Structures are given as C-alpha cells and as structure tokens.
Amino acid sequence: MMYVFLGKNVAQNRELAQMLTQFQLEFELLTYDDIDETILNFCMAHTNDCFDLLTDRLQDYRSRSDISYSELCQLILSDVEKHIKFPLVIKDDVVYAGLTNAEARSLLLPKKVRFMLSRQYLSKSYHVMMARKKVS
Structure with missing residues (x-):
C-alpha cells in the first residue's frame, strides 16, 4: 500500500492521482492536514x-x-504545508518528498509497467522514423 500526501497544488495533485489510478496502483490519498507527529x-x-x-525555509536548521x-x-x-515538500x-x-510527475512515474510504477511503457515508446518512435524515411 502506498500513501500519498498531497499539498495545495491542485494541478499536480490531479495529475499524480490520475497517473496512479491509470496504472491501477493501490494507494491512499491524504492531505497535508493528515500529517501528525x-x-x-x-x-x-x-x-x-x-x-x-x-x-x-528550514534548511538553515541543518547546521x-x-x-x-x-x-x-x-x-x-506548526505549518506542515509550508515546511514539507509535497507530494510526499x-x-x-x-519516503519520497517533492516528487515531480516524471519522478513519480520512474520511482512508483512497477518495473514491468515501466518496461512496457518504454517498449511502447520505442515502437512508436520506430514507426515515426520509418514513415519519415518513406516520405524522403
């Protein structure tokens, strides 16, 4: 089970949820308000x-x-949304913090799915390349 804590960026939240749903991953969507001690x-x-x-904002506390x-x-x-990188x-x-959608695709999708996607991409690229050769 994967737990996804969302921030205030509605567009990013929607894209991430759609991607996880599209690939039928088991996950639970939560918000930054759900983060407790x-x-x-x-x-x-x-x-x-x-x-x-x-x-x-909090990197100064490192030293x-x-x-x-x-x-x-x-x-x-005291202000979770301002102090933690979302999505978490x-x-x-x-734990992955501040993932972009591309990072989420490469880190969260199972290896079989990533392999299938890369294969589809290469197949499409090959067909486009062959179509260009025929036109030339």
Missing part, C-alpha cells in the same frame, strides 16, 4: 537525510545545534 517521525526515520523532506529534534518537529507541525509518498517504508 507519528507520521512525521516515521518519515524522518525512513530517509537518509531528514532535511530532504523539508523546504528551503544549528541550538534546537532539539522535538523542537524541530513542533516547528514543522510513503511506499514500502521508503
């Missing part, structure tokens, strides 16, 4: 660098030692 702690624990989840982890979490939770996706205990 438990989810935030899970996300922070399942990333190589917890600052990868955070927007540029500061005067703030504790719990204070940082409270700061993030949790899949197989891996």
Whole structure:
C-alpha cells in the first residue's frame, strides 16, 4: 500500500492521482492536514537525510545545534504545508518528498509497467522514423 500526501497544488495533485489510478496502483490519498507527529517521525526515520523532506525555509536548521529534534518537529507541525515538500509518498517504508510527475512515474510504477511503457515508446518512435524515411 502506498500513501500519498498531497499539498495545495491542485494541478499536480490531479495529475499524480490520475497517473496512479491509470496504472491501477493501490494507494491512499491524504492531505497535508493528515500529517501528525507519528507520521512525521516515521518519515524522518525512513530517509537518509531528514532535511530532504523539508523546504528551503528550514534548511538553515541543518547546521544549528541550538534546537532539539522535538523542537524541530513542533516547528514543522506548526505549518506542515509550508515546511514539507509535497507530494510526499510513503511506499514500502521508503519516503519520497517533492516528487515531480516524471519522478513519480520512474520511482512508483512497477518495473514491468515501466518496461512496457518504454517498449511502447520505442515502437512508436520506430514507426515515426520509418514513415519519415518513406516520405524522403
């Protein structure tokens, strides 16, 4: 099961949801309001660098030692939408933050689906190339 937390970008949210639905992936759509301390702690624990989840506004805290982890979490939770990169996706205990739709396609789709899509693309490209040769 994949959990997708959406931000305020309606167009990006719609495209991501359509792509996941189109490929019949099992996912649950949630909003940034659904992120609580438990989810935030899970996300922070399942990333190589917890600052990868955070927007540029909070990158200054990376080098500061005067703030504790719990204070940082409270700061993030005070305005989740401004402090976390969305969409935020949790899949197989891996957390992806701030995915573009192209990144989502390459990271979230199963390998078989990606292979099928690339094969279709190459087939179409081949037919276009052959049609151009006939015209020349």
